[in-house]
Amino acid sequence: xxxxxxxxxxSIIGRKKDHIATVNALGLKKIGKSVExxxxxxxxxxxxxxxxxxxIEELQ
Numbered sequence: 001x002x003x004x005x006x007x008x009x010x011s012i013i014g015r016k017k018d019h020i021a022t023v024n025a026l027g028l029k030k031i032g033k034s035v036e037x038x039x040x041x042x043x044x045x046x047x048x049x050x051x052x053x054x055x056i057e058e059l060q
Contacts, residue, residue, distance in 0.1 A: 002039040003059040008032065010053045022050050 008028040012020045026046055027035040036059065037043045047056060 003036050004039050004043065004047070005034055005036055005057040005059055006047065007034040007055040007057075008053060009055045012053065015053070019050050019053070022046050023053060026050075028054075 006026055006028065008023065008031050011031060012023050015023075026037065026043070039058070047054060
């Protein structure tokens with residue numbers, strides 16, 4: 001299964017509560033930190049919701 005490297009690029013301060021919860025559910029806490037997640041429809045949906053805060057890189 002393909003992997004995604006997800007990096008938090010912008011602060012979650014002052015964002016909607018559901019956007020903050022989505023970023024936390026992805027496993028991101030601090031700006032500049034990255035996590036690797038499997039490329040599933042659920043993760044893609046979470047990324048699409050808060051894409052303006054994230055940077056995405058596809059890993060092989």
